[in-house]
Amino acid sequence: MTSILSNNPSEEQLRAVAASHNVTNEQYDGIVKILGRTPTLTEVGIFGVMYSEHCSYCSSKPYLKTFPTEGDRVLVKAGEENAGVIDLKDDWCVVFKCESHNHPSAVEPYQGAATGVGGIVRDIFTMGARPVALLNSLRFGPLKDDRTKFLLNGVVRGIAGYGNCLGVPTVGGEVVFDETYRENPLVNVMCIGLMRKEDMAKGAAKGIGNPIMYVGSATGRDGLGGASFASRELDDESDADRPAVQIGDPFAEKCLIEATLEALKTADVVGIQDMGAAGLTCSMSETASRGNCGVEMDIQKVPMREPNMSAYDVMLSESQERMLLIVEQGSQERVKAHFKRWGLNAVEIGKVTEGNNLKVYDGGTLVADLPVSAITDDVPMYDRPTQKPAYLDQAQALDVSSIPQPQNLQKTLEQLLALPTIASKRAIYRQYDHMVQINTTALPGASDAAVIRLKGTQGALAASLDGNGRYCYLDPYEGGKLSVAEGARNVVCVGAKPLAVTDCLNFGNPMDPEIMWQFKECVRGMAEACVAFGTPVTGGNVSLYNEGPNAAIDPTPVVGMVGFMESETPVTSGFKDAGDAIVLLSIDQAQLGASEYLANICGKRQGKPPQVDFEKHKALHRCMLEAHAKQILKSAHDVSEGGLAVCVAESCFSEKLIGATLDTLPEYERADTLLFGEASGHIVVSCAAEEVKTLRTIAENTQVSCQVLGKVGGAQLKIGTWIEAKVSDLESLWGNSITL
Amino acid sequence: MKWGVVVFPGSNCDQDCVHVLHEVLKQEVVELWHQSDDLQGCDAIVVPGGFSYGDYLRCGAIAKLSPIMQAVKAFAEQGGLVIGICNGFQILLESGLLPGALLPNAGLKFICEFVYLRVERTDTPFTQNLQKGQVIRIPIAHYDGRYSVSAEQETAANHAAVFRYCDVDGNVSEAINPNGSYQSIAGVVNAQGNVLGLMPHPERAAEAALGETDGRLLFESMINHFEQARATS
Structure with a gap:
């Protein structure tokens, strides 16, 4: 790819870069039309990542709009900010969200899982909340496979390595082993944060002329185009995509949490956005979109890990542990002091501008200048065809009388108890620090939902993260309903009232009409269940293209349910x-x-x-x-x-x-x-x-x-x-x- | 009694210690920032758990060089009460305040779970409220907790041992030694008796809501010791 990134690329080269981001020739022509000229290389990269399924939700958005988002306790709705906010009691509120890191974990399990944790944690403290708990939902192929053992070990060590260092307890979740995830494991991570209502932060760029600051780790070439990588199927060549996997530095993130929460306590920070998928590109454009203004920045001011990084590299890097702050003019030195105290970079890289464009300079040269709406609100949306899967009728038909009963049902119970999906997960959760912050009143494995007390309120949060791919494969609509019902039941079992839901929707290639049908039906079931239970969806993510060379995974929506109880200790x-x-x-x-x-x-x-x-x-x-x-x-x-x-x-x-x-x-x-x-x-x-x-x-x-x-x-x-x-x-x- | 809880970048049990000392035991507590060498007149110092400076090098290897640790060292050498928990224990060892070293766990995995500890010595300010042979239940959470000593330190280490990992009945054996520690040692005190380092986290077992209050006994011992010392002076 280096050669294509050289100066003054030809149109053919630009189209090739666009294609490497799965941007079609038609879409490329559309970009030329929007700009009224040939895009620069940097612009092609920016459009490429923002058009990706991962950032744009181009196949799923119309369906996601059917989820209920309103409720008495909803303070911030899904989609308005980085994560939804739910009112608890006494001015305490909870922020939570889950996210998938499936593809990175499939090729580099340790870093894939570790940075999955890092990413979701940033989504939470960006809102001004202190991360208080992590849950994860992991799915692998059969445990007897060596490859599964390698992946499981790597993923568990990655979650432990990152979460333990951060000091955020990993308190619950699920681990499932099934043939369907052999080629494409699922790593879904959920983070819960708590904050006082008055500490809530917003993600909008506001105030023309206000400085834009970059804080946290330096930018490197790791995670280049990660969003595009996540939006493709896995194949035999995927191991070569390892550079698209980010490298985590949990120590930097721990410091970033403390420095950011300190800075957010002041009136100096106007808006804030973490840098996750599509890095600077996404955070610059989303804050501008929310603030209905323009933004500009100079990549030369961005702290870099290595020399000679191009604007294309800098704008697309998904290096971890970075945040974007919009601060009051004149407060820069005060803001810098918070980050310097924690040993972190904090530099002014640009400002909020009139108009609606994202402008990127490389020193004195303007290398990108495009309307923000073209990469946020107006990205191409697809109305993908759907078709009821051919397998379904036959798979649903079951003649129970044709199934012989085992002679010895005790032996069957013994076999079931030893199935890795059912068996104790102690060997896994004992590697996670699940007690730090001293709020965990239900230890992992002891109850149907994790429980975190809310110090000083006599109350506690209950949370579960669950799904069932086989149910959804055999009846996507009922499976969707069941996923939500299971979450609610888990929370009710410990004594909490279900409040709200976050979800990770893991599916195969949306261009396959049968998979799109699975998606549509699962979402229909989930949305109906959320309405029925009065548990609005506050956010989440969609992970498509979960396929190996041979097959797609079972449709696997994973539901994170949060409840509240007026007691510290669960049943x-x-x-x-x-x-x-x-x-x-x-x-x-x-x-x-x-x-x-x-x-x-x-x-x-x-x-x-x-x-x-x-x-x-x-x-x-x-x-x-x-x-x-x-x-x-x-x-x-x-x-x-x-x-x-x-x-x-x-x-x-x-x-x-x-x-x-x-x-x-x-x-x-x-x-x-x-x-x-x-x-x-x-x-x-x-x-x-x-x-x-x-x-x-x-x-x-x-x-x-x-x-x-x-x-x-x-x-x-x-x-x-x-x-x-x-x-x-x-x-x-x-x-x-x-x-x- | 005034307590100081050291805060390094990467400490993550500092606030837990502050909570237990301040909210549960109603003590005066201040945080001591790593770049300062001022102990603010504290009567006892807690070096808490976590990952000081990320611990990407040997655990505690950087923390021992911090200004606050120079002050803690001087304080300890003058007989001040210092308790190092988990990463804090690692830092005290690196600082030379305690004998031995902590290596990666025998199973090369992070372990977080409740363990039983047998109290080996009650002649220390940290255990004076406990009984010799008493079994207490406190969680561990570490990757580098395998206590090790050189051959010439063995006698001293066995004398220094304050806690050993054991089963619910107080039996010590390799089978229940969670991390391969030498002689199942979970915590040691210095020769003067004023510096304790231990891998288990007493602050995680100090409230009924968390299912265990045994951890409180250590802090209460320290408070008793301090008050007795003040009464006699």
Whole structure:
């Protein structure tokens, strides 16, 4: 590429650079028309990254507009700023967002995952909030593959290496292993921040003549065109794209957090934007777009890591740990002092101008001059064709009677517990500092949602990050609904009321109509669920082109749900005391379609997932929250992958080893459906025997089915006539399956 | 009693220590910036955990050169109370205030989890409220926590050991040694008894909401010791 970047490129060379950013010849002609002249090389690069799927959401935006964004507690809506803001209580508010770093992690797992963490954390403190928690949702191919082990190790070390150094606890999430992610792993990271309402920062360039400052690390050639790289399919040549992966410096980011939050406390900062995808290009143009003004800068003033970087390099670099500040005229020295104290660069690189153009100078030479709207609001949008996938009808058809039941269902339970997707993730989360900041009141693995107390308020935030690709593959619409319902249920289990949602939408190539149909249907389901549950979407990201040389991934929307509770400590998922009653609260029937059991024990990715009835789900939420308010629940664990038997087994060992006997069970035609079938609205709770009556009353009033299954106690797990195993044996299968 | 919590760029447990000392134990606390050599008249110094200066070199290798550490060293040499937690322990070792060194964990992985510690000595200002042989539960969170000593330091290290990793019943064995530390040592005190370094984080186990309050015992011991010393003088 170096040769093309030489001076005075020919039109042919410019078109080649445009093509390297996936800009079509037609779009190139459009750019010539917008400018009324041939673009410069720098301009081609700027258009290229801003037209990319990653920055422009050109395939997905019309669908994203169907997500609900309004609500009583919404202070900043999705899309208005870097992340949405939700009101909590006593002037505290929460900012949260998730982002994918799939492609970088596929070729360079350590740095890919590390910079994914760095990027999402910057989105949060850009808003003036202190990052207080990280969650991640990771998906890989089968764990027995060496390649998977390499990727998993790298990704986990990358998240640990970056997050631990920052001092932001990694408190929860999920790790899934499935054939569909073999060639294209998913690395989705979510960050949550807290701030006082009065500390909220804005991302608009305002005040003609106000200086624009660059703060943080110097700009290098790493991450060049990362946004464009993220907007292509992975192929055999992708390893050569490793220079498009950024390199993280968590120490610089830690200092940047402190210096930025200090600077934002003053009245000197007018606007702020982090430099993520498309670096300076994106942050300059987005702040100008929000402020409805022009901006100009000189690349010669930008701190650089190496000499002779061109304007093209500087504008497209995705070097990490950098921020753009628009400050009050005359405050530059005060602002610099905050960053200097933390050993960081802070230089004036330009100013807010009249008009609406982005102007880039290289010393005295103007190298880019283009209308901001042409790369923000007016980028090409696609109305991609959609088509119901050919596989769907056949995959949904499931004749349960054709599936033989295993002879020994206890053995099946043992197999399920040892599946890496279900097994304990202790080997992973013990590598993350999940306690720093001393707010983590539910340790990883102990509860269905992570819980972070809000010091000084007696309240806490609950958060979960979850998805189910197989459900979405087999029924994208119901799968979308299920993803949101699962998040809400997780949060409700610990005792919190669901507040709002962020999402990462991971799909294949949008130019394939069947994939676009999956996308459309998933979003439709998610949007309906968010409306029904009153949980607006505050932001998130879309990751398309998740394909390897052989196939696209299952459609995998991942939902980050945040809830609030008026208590610091959650109800965890582990059984507590012998003699306690084990109760199933439910609103639907368990079934085998799309289940983990069917896929991994019977080898069939078939059937329809559970269907979601919103009214019934809301009833279940009400039932749980009333029971929490009466403080009668000792444990709560939602039935998900692996069904009732796995759920109860996990409650026997997620906290301490304690047995359970289940002898009054719901009636099902088949024992495997009862034990391993999945439902969308089943929660197993435990309470003192004398509280069962109260729980029953609450359930009746909220129209939720309430069935006592048995009681806690002993050293064995007994379920009906099928299972009688030592809890310690089951725990060892579950606990030792994943080793790193 | 006035406490000083050192803040290096990259410290990330500094505010946790400030919170526990100020909000939980109602102590006077000031932050001590790394570029200053003024201890502001503090009665005890906490060198907190984190990644001082990023710790891209050997942990604590840069921090020991900071102006604040010169002051902390002089303070320690005059008998002042100093507690180094995690990265703080690494820094105290680099500064030569304690015997031994901390190497990467035996499994070459970061470990964050609750561990049990057996109290080996109660004749120190940090453990005077505890019982010899008492088992306390406090979390660790580190990559470089494998305590090591040279052959000629072994006797001194065994005498210096204040805490050892153990099981819930207080048994010490290689099987439950989380990081491969020499003799399962989790924390050591200097010969004078006024400087403690330990890998576990007592500030993370000082509130019921976090599921454990054993960590408070160390800070309370220090407060008791200080008040007794003041009463006798």
